[in-house]
Amino acid sequence: MDSYYMNDLDIPWRRAVVSVDQFSRADIDEIFGLAARLSVGRTMPLTGKSLVNLFYEPSTRTSSSFYAAMTRLGGSVIPINEVNYSSVTKGESLEDTIRTLECYADALVLRHYDEDATERAVSVASVPLINAGNGAGEHPTQALLDLYTISKERGHIDGLTITLMGDLKHGRTVHSLVKLLRMYDVKLNFVSPQELSLPSSYLMSGDSEYLDLDPVIEDTDILYVTRVQRERLADTMVIDFSYAVTRDDMDRAKENLVLMHPLPRVGEIPPELDSDPRAAYFRQMKYGLHVRMALLVSMIGRD
């Protein structure tokens, strides 16, 4: 039939990007190669195709990135950003919304606040679907673009020392990136306050945990900083917000350090570091565009 049976991760990523667990190293090589080719030249392979951007939660950054990716490829985007005002308020189920909107589209991008929304959507969708964030679940295209950034900035991934710093407990971005990095031969350092440390299920032997950047800054190839999501902290929790990168850190760091951040930032990296050529977080946005272009072409480019 036209719909999927959701058998954990037994879905080809070309039909639905749900989780980073769907990708092998060979898949990633293929996507990254295509992303690099699409970033130059101006072919428009998706002319006449349309994408529905279905966002139950606002996310200017992610929705704009998919919007730009689709239109640069010649396609059009139907933006549905205010689902609260839509027919959903008339009591329609997510499944019915998906089956209705897919009539107008060659693919769907879905962001939803419920963790099970992706699975429910994929179970009925007959066009390719991309998970753009499902609550506390995954945000696989973010993890792919983070990995692509590392690959583009350094030329390779194997052999690198990668330090992740900030709120490692809540950020789905970090969790998905760690999963992807497990496919490579990398050394991982985790820097966070005790209360925001990486859940133990993500830890492996060989990893190192620290309360401060100081011991690892000099050996780090990639420094990935995340926002402390204050809105998720209990009111009574007092966090030492000193998890910001300083000029002094940069002075001690490698000359070819890559400083990354998924943005938005709220103080973890002060603006005076933006002019440092090692600051890669805005280039990271651009790489994200290219990765999403590659996914869209892979998923809907073939008639």
Place this chain on the structure above:
Amino acid sequence: MDSYYMNDLDIPWRRAVVSVDQFSRADIDEIFGLAARLSVGRTMPLTGKSLVNLFYEPSTRTSSSFYAAMTRLGGSVIPINEVNYSSVTKGESLEDTIRTLECYADALVLRHYDEDATERAVSVASVPLINAGNGAGEHPTQALLDLYTISKERGHIDGLTITLMGDLKHGRTVHSLVKLLRMYDVKLNFVSPQELSLPSSYLMSGDSEYLDLDPVIEDTDILYVTRVQRERLADTMVIDFSYAVTRDDMDRAKENLVLMHPLPRVGEIPPELDSDPRAAYFRQMKYGLHVRMALLVSMIGRD
């Protein structure tokens, strides 16, 4: 001059689609023929043209359908979904808004909560305009797509027994569809609670009214189910909400029954019937896209 004088229905539908009363059977044949041709192939006859989607009331389904129709034809859409935040709040009249926005567009789609809004807009518009719902008034493109669905699913309209069930009192969708069906040789059955029965002005001799689906399910070719719009019922009114189609109904129905619903649904058709090939309500969405493509091409396709 460039503006219309609104002489009841003396407006050619190619200049403004206001009401189903504007269409003859020959018009409908032409539109449906074009819709069928546009549904295959990927010509883009509206490249370089633009449409303003002006929605004073939210309607994801309808606005997305026009958005998709226009972009599939190569055109672009200027979506104006939040008129409450727009210059209207500065006291601008609807007429001025129409005359301003038409400067940017080759056609306008208008949904408004006031029944007289379409007439006022048409009186000043110098580009083609489509009524996408005017309060308790009409929603002519919905009625056309319903009729097109019947035509495509069964190959013809004449000779069919068509049963409409649910809230027949309030739904403008039902009223407009009934008007269109009067041009064909069909048998109409109406199934509703007494309190929600079809207004007598829409009834004709030969029609039959029922309180229950039971007596007519076996003879029905097309079963058109509508949502009970609870928000329009008085608080004190207790409705027997048993107006849902059941598996047992489907077992008794014809093998080539066509089960339709304008969506969204809130229980009138349980999801377990979705896999029945006679369930046509999602195909109905797709047919709607094709009908709207045909209208747009007819109205703005010729330079």
Place this chain on the structure above:
Amino acid sequence: MDSYYMNDLDIPWRRAVVSVDQFSRADIDEIFGLAARLSVGRTMPLTGKSLVNLFYEPSTRTSSSFYAAMTRLGGSVIPINEVNYSSVTKGESLEDTIRTLECYADALVLRHYDEDATERAVSVASVPLINAGNGAGEHPTQALLDLYTISKERGHIDGLTITLMGDLKHGRTVHSLVKLLRMYDVKLNFVSPQELSLPSSYLMSGDSEYLDLDPVIEDTDILYVTRVQRERLADTMVIDFSYAVTRDDMDRAKENLVLMHPLPRVGEIPPELDSDPRAAYFRQMKYGLHVRMALLVSMIGRD
């Protein structure tokens, strides 16, 4: 580097349109010539290019105009109209938002409620940027389209008598237009109540001020009427709202008068004057589209 240093008006307008002060008569001739050429024919020189429409304040009219301008040229637009719901609420700075969104765009249009927002945005932007209104500051494309309207309606600007009437104190539109007109050989009349008169810094010798239209209506070539922005008046201020154009005024005016208004209007020009061929305010909207097309092509058309 890729970013601008904001040295007052030492920015070429092709890189950032910030203020009317950036334009010479030769620049204006060039833009108007291009606008006229783009208004006929249907070339699509911006195919494959994209524009981010970043509106911190709602403005249907202006955002739609840029949207239409970009799409008519073959490009696409990423509309970001609800910045309040976006990542900005997560504490992101305007500068970071600009640097993020420019990754997805070939140009940015920015409307912001803060007067210093344009300067801050330009200081970090590496793609062309157009100021679409910065608080009480400027709205340079509106002034350009007003001037273009005069030029198109009369064929020339030098030698005309131009009367500006209404709230001359608050409207940035008037202030910017006056600045542009100073480059031409024109006679300027200002008509307003005392409380809403033009700030003296904009006045020059040769200008005339009046409390009423009566003494100047017969000699006026261009009558530019603006809205009294009641929301900016103190509650205690009682204004004589008789600053409306009447049929009698039109009878006394020149046969080739050009009656302009930036819209929306709220009574300054009664709708019964709309059918007078001298009423140019809706044509003004169309001219605005052409001017914005010319700016976009000039700023991003060359690879």
